[in-house]
Amino acid sequence: MDIRTHVLEKAKQAKQAAQRMAVVESAVKDSALRAMAEAILDNRAAITTANEKDLAKADEYGLTNAMVDRLTLTGKRIEGMAEGLREIASFPEPVGKLTDMVQRPSGIRVGRMTVPIGLIGFIYESRPNVTADAAGLTLKAGNAVLLRGGKEALNSNIFLAGLLNDAAKSNGIPDGVISIVEMTDREGVRHMIEAEGIIDLIIPRGGKGLIKAVVEGARIPVIKHYEGNCHVYIDKTADLEGALRIAVNAKAQRPGVCNAAETLLVHHEVADAFLPSAVEEFVKKGVELRGCKRTCGIVTDMKAATEDDWYTEYLDLVLAVKIVDSLEDAVDHINTYSSHHTEAIVTSDVLSADYFVTAVDSSSVMVNASTRFADGGVYGLGAEIGISTDKLHARGPMGVADLTTYKWVVYGKNSIR
């Protein structure tokens, strides 16, 4: 079978499952999620066997040690998948919420009801335990999902998707609600993102190359998790001790994640007082610093930052540092160079905080808190399907509720216009 036929057949079957899914009741979904968790725990050995097939090919695919680590389904990770599914079962039901119902002068009553999005195409790389998260979150919101993982995790993903679909099906969920593309030819992605009228939303999670290819080719809506070029701005009124704590935490607590800070902006009035001790602290934590001209004037021995540095998500113990003349300049710098993920201001001035919150065009804005807080779990959403760096539909951490949309519901009395 050619890849186009394979993808379209899978997608059409999944779309039919999505339509049947619209009327499945809350209790059925939750018992299916619990059964899916059981199925994972009951099939530890088989999951490990499938995973070992992928691991055996790691050298052939040229995976780095870090990639092999992410690919490996340890006992703990297998239990983590089951636990995640049980947690999702315990979330409040996101579908069927009827809001803003009001009677209109024409006599009709009109309101908005939350409903599933339909068929979600989830395109991801590397970690096979994401398969269970994605299946659980999309199912809870009443959707079907068409999974398309990377070739390096193909055996693990196919086994998990089949196991979860079977467990769901045995518990009243339409067959095909959890579907997977079983051929990993690269054109498979193209056929998914062109499947207008069949797939309702594409969520890509992976490297920049994948995201770019999806955005350029898609004919259907995409919500992407692009990158986190996050900023911490130290205002002239900042408590400098708190500022240091936040800056160090934002950069160094876990530098490899998207909500870690990549550039530190410092108001010129506090640069002399703040930077020398901050640099000392960063160096202690092993952070390499790259400063603007003025920063290098205060702290000698510092590497000079280039224009490129302001755009860069290092995902590493590297931090760009820039002195700015004003709060407004800090905001302008952020709105120019940021990836619109998360930015923090440290200030004791209410008006400065207000301006920053209002003017910064990013999905999360922090006042006197570390950028590291930008996370669905921390915000109280439960598990997240990703962190949207897009502005439409969902922004920032995306939980189960963001996997629904709404319809307008109108009740009349044989009413006409």
Added chain:
Amino acid sequence: MDIRTHVLEKAKQAKQAAQRMAVVESAVKDSALRAMAEAILDNRAAITTANEKDLAKADEYGLTNAMVDRLTLTGKRIEGMAEGLREIASFPEPVGKLTDMVQRPSGIRVGRMTVPIGLIGFIYESRPNVTADAAGLTLKAGNAVLLRGGKEALNSNIFLAGLLNDAAKSNGIPDGVISIVEMTDREGVRHMIEAEGIIDLIIPRGGKGLIKAVVEGARIPVIKHYEGNCHVYIDKTADLEGALRIAVNAKAQRPGVCNAAETLLVHHEVADAFLPSAVEEFVKKGVELRGCKRTCGIVTDMKAATEDDWYTEYLDLVLAVKIVDSLEDAVDHINTYSSHHTEAIVTSDVLSADYFVTAVDSSSVMVNASTRFADGGVYGLGAEIGISTDKLHARGPMGVADLTTYKWVVYGKNSIR
């Protein structure tokens, strides 16, 4: 200047205006909207002069009478634009609403704040009075707009956009918040829809050719108003008198609009009782009917419907009629052939109504009410920028609130993770 440079320069300037717009206060926006209304009333003659330049080219562009009618800015339409802007000024402020604020175990407080989307690219055809609506609605929600109208209305649109931008600018709105592409080369559309990172959202309103070109080429989010292939389903428990009233209203009250019905579905148990008198009524209203085989068996002389008819938005006094075996079959037909705009059920059974509302995958679902009610004004949104047939971000009638998005706002106490 080449078209690409023109579009990108306009877009970049408008994007800067959008960023400055984020901190403009509510009262400033509303007084600017009122000043824009005044400017329109004060410049009736100049608007007419610009419009006459377009009308003089109507023959050259091969416009039909209906198109010339839509292009003409009569005195009443000019006043309508001013009235529309005043009405928008009176709407509640959509920006800055902070919801779901909650303290989390980490000590941070987190909530969601409504914010402008940014720069909206609005691509439209024919009616120049839409220029004022689009400028007013996007401005109210704190956005900048880059307008791109059709060549047939170029002079009217350029004059109106300039007039409105100047009036807004004199009242505290950043210059360029209302911008217009002044060259109408077709590639201009392509440069807009590829302007990733500059334009945040494209709203196309026009013919199918335009919409298709936008969807296929866009690298940025699109919310489209596609078409309205709407259905009325007469359930076996329907009050047949009410059913007739609704069916006739949905088809014939204003057949040329997107919320008019195009297909009538009838439960087989009431087909004999309902169809003959319904057909009589439709024929009286000048409606041409196209029936499925079973319909043609009940009402002779009826033209047979083809597979194509089920997909067609006639926008005319034509109606396809199909007898179905069950409520479920009616829903399946709708989910297969509909454009997901608006569908109505006529029924006296609560469970049937419930199933229809839940299972139909369309932006508006009506129970015992005509599809013609699907409208922003009727629903209480005030003016609408369009009716979204997409599922993401906004669905159905789109008012000012749908021209906003949100950001997460976090307040800490020098909090770290």
